[in-house]
Structure formats: C-alpha cells, structure tokens
Amino acid sequence: MGEFLGDGEQVVLLDDAGKRVGTAAKATVHHSDTPLHLGFSCYLFDEDGRVLLTRRALNKKTWPGVWTNSFCGHPAPGEDVIDAVHRRGRQELGTELADVICVLPEFRYRAEASDGTVENEVCPVFCALARRPVAASPDEVMDHVWVQWEDVRSAAALDWAISPWARSQVPLLDSADLPAWARSEV
Numbered sequence: 001m002g003e004f005l006g007d008g009e010q011v012v013l014l015d016d017a018g019k020r021v022g023t024a025a026k027a028t029v030h031h032s033d034t035p036l037h038l039g040f041s042c043y044l045f046d047e048d049g050r051v052l053l054t055r056r057a058l059n060k061k062t063w064p065g066v067w068t069n070s071f072c073g074h075p076a077p078g079e080d081v082i083d084a085v086h087r088r089g090r091q092e093l094g095t096e097l098a099d100v101i102c103v104l105p106e107f108r109y110r111a112e113a114s115d116g117t118v119e120n121e122v123c124p125v126f127c128a129l130a131r132r133p134v135a136a137s138p139d140e141v142m143d144h145v146w147v148q149w150e151d152v153r154s155a156a157a158l159d160w161a162i163s164p165w166a167r168s169q170v171p172l173l174d175s176a177d178l179p180a181w182a183r184s185e186v
Contacts, residue, residue: 044070094135
C-alpha cells in the first residue's frame with residue numbers, strides 16, 4: 001500500500017490512444033508540458049440525493065483553493081481504477097464508498113491553470129454513495145458542502161465557479177445513464 005501514498009506516488013502515463021506506456025512520479029508530471037496520464041473523478045452522493053462539492057486545499061499543486069467535484073486521484077501502476085477510487089475516498093474524505101459506478105468511462109480533458117500548470121488526463125468519471133459521514137483531510141480539502149445537483153449545474157455554467165474538469169463533466173453527467181440514487185434532480 002505504501003506505493004500509493006506520499007511523495008513517492010506514481011502515475012500511469014498514456015499514449016494518445018489511451019494505452020499505458022510507462023510511469024512517472026506524480027510530483028514531476030504536473031507542469032507546463034504535462035504528459036497524458038490516467039486519473040479519475042468521483043461524484044459522491046448521500047442518502048438524500050445530494051452531491052458533495054469540495055474545495056481543494058491551498059497546498060495542492062493543481063487548482064489550489066478551487067471548488068470541484070467530490071474528489072479526484074490517480075490510480076497507481078497496477079492498481080485497478082475502482083480500487084483507487086475507494087482508496088482516495090478514504091484518504092481525502094475519510095469515508096467508505098458504496099455502489100461505485102463508472103458513468104463516463106472515456107472522459108478526457110486538458111486544462112491550463114493561470115500559473116501555467118497543465119492537467120492532461122484520461123479521467124473516467126465515477127458516482128458513488130457515501131457509507132458514513134465525511135471527515136475531510138485538511139491536506140486535501142479545505143472545505144466541503146452537500147448540495148443539490150441543480151446547484152452543481154449552476155456552478156458549471158460559470159467559468160470561474162468550479163474546476164475546469166468538473167465544468168466539462170457536469171453537462172455530460174446530465175445526459176449520462178446514472179443510477180437512480182444519483183438522479184434526484186439530474
């Protein structure tokens with residue numbers, strides 16, 4: 001498990017066709033010429049059909065202090081993506097996940113931050129249910145709020161309100177085949 005944590009965290013590098021071609025230290029891949037790599041995003045729902053938005057901690061290298069989907073991460077080399085989603089749910093939000101479902105398996109994006117840092121990911125998008133209350137790690141999340149999907153949709157309509165990947169994912173999620181528990185307002 002240690003290979004998935006800390007400064008030695010590795011990410012999976014991809015070619016333009018999405019084929020795995022190598023690995024690199026996570027600390028070295030996010031810059032002005034970020035190579036294509038594998039990530040994931042997850043939207044966490046509660047029993048009332050609300051979705052969790054989080055504000056990224058200020059120490060994050062990419063998009064610090066920005067509101068975004070519930071959590072994101074990178075599967076380690078050899079790690080199944082769903083296992084990585086569960087791992088990051090525990091690490092970032094201190095919660096266990098149920099009913100983890102990939103709803104946008106081929107989502108890909110490239111975004112450049114105001115400081116020139118680039119994200120460049122094949123980033124499957126998941127939905128999941130929170131099994132217990134969230135206890136966010138301050139190293140990952142500086143704030144969080146449970147909201148209705150309509151609030152997420154409204155934020156995605158504004159260029160500045162949420163992360164660029166979430167802004168791109170929300171309209172796709174609106175037309176995706178989501179589970180019933182994630183469709184309260186979608």
